[in-house]
Amino acid sequence: MDTAVSAHQRKIELQSPEDLTYLLANVRRAAAEHINEAFPPVEGAQGEDELRTRIEELVNEVRGFPPSPSIHPSLYFPDPDTQNLHARGREEHVLTPAAPRAQQYITKTFTLASPNLSVNGMPLDDLSLLSPDYAGSSRDPLEPEVVYAPFDGRARTRVEELTREEEDLLRDIAALKKSVPGAAAGAWAEAARSGLRADEEALAAARDRGARAAEGVDGGGGVKIVDLERQEDVERGYARAVAGLARMKKDMPAVVARMERARGAGSYVVTEK
Incomplete structure (x- = not known):
């Protein structure tokens, strides 16, 4: 019984x-x-x-x-x-x-x-x-x-939801750490290369115009160009500008590489904080 x-x-x-x-x-x-x-x-x-x-x-x-x-x-x-x-x-x-x-x-x-x-x-x-x-x-x-305190089922459910949300955010942050630095560095490098190409094209166009003008003066045709009052200073300034552009063209790849590394390091530090 x-x-x-x-x-x-x-x-x-x-x-x-x-x-x-x-x-x-x-x-x-x-x-x-x-x-x-x-x-x-x-x-x-x-x-x-x-x-x-x-x-x-x-x-x-x-x-x-x-x-x-x-x-x-x-x-x-x-x-x-x-x-x-x-x-x-x-x-x-x-x-x-x-x-x-x-x-x-x-x-x-x-x-x-x-x-x-x-x-x-x-x-x-x-x-x-x-x-x-x-x-x-x-x-x-x-x-x-x-x-x-007594057991609270709603609080337990809320804790689980917050835990899942935290895990999702951590996954998103990990994905951004992998993708964002490379994308940002690539965009900056492409912008730098585009600017360099534009400078080279402008320099080439200026040289072509100067060459055509010189040919017109030597051949007796075209427009006669009269020397400026400060012709020598202008020529020296132009020569310095051309030399500076040449140095810039030579040093640009190294500068771009350093900037890419700095950009990646800065993005990593910002995302870590």
């Missing part, structure tokens, strides 16, 4: 072992708070309160004694005279837990409930999680309780 009923009962689902240790810590903290209420510190008492210390040990199972379902002294001391030991402040008494009533308070309860628990969809086989010595439950029960 119990097996049939338990087969149809849904287990208590926990997401991780930390959830179980969190519940255990809450129970132990509540037990410690009740102990503080039932056995407040006695002013002027010398040494530790053995009764309080012993009950704390029983509740937390520090020394292997099964804890009690209650912290009232009558569960440990059926004799009324023994119950008054704490009030009289005597320290020579010996605590003897009542076996029937001190059976596995916190750990026993969770141990019996373990078949009805599942951690991340798996049965709870590792009972060491219930031990106070477990690393996940070693926190002081008196520490402030940590409250976690």
Whole structure:
């Protein structure tokens, strides 16, 4: 009967072992708070309160004694005279837990409930999680309780969407890093070559016009050109311009190459920022 009923009962689902240790810590903290209420510190008492210390040990199972379902002294001391030991402040008494009533308070309860628990969809086989010595439950029960925000499915969906958007942007940036520097450098180089060709064509046209004019003067035909007042200065300036164009034509490929490298480096730095 119990097996049939338990087969149809849904287990208590926990997401991780930390959830179980969190519940255990809450129970132990509540037990410690009740102990503080039932056995407040006695002013002027010398040494530790053995009764309080012993009950704390029983509740937390520090020394292997099964804890009690209650912290009232009558569960440990059926004799009324023994119950008054704490009030009289005597320290020579010996605590003897009542076996029937001190059976596995916190750990026993969770141990019996373990078949009805599942951690991340798996049965709870590792009972060491219930031990106070477990690393996940070693926190002081008196520490402030940590409250976690409830799971928000919409926030989870939004995070996934933002993650996908970030990945798409990273892919676009990677593609631009590969294509943009080369395209920009190629466009600049083509513009430089076009300007150089235009300069060469203009220079060739000027030379042709000068040659035709010279032929017309020597042959006696055409228009007679009279020397200018500053003819020598003009010729020297023209010669310097022609020499400068020649040097520019010679150095232009190296300048274009340097500019292409600088353009690529600048584009890479800008995209990295």
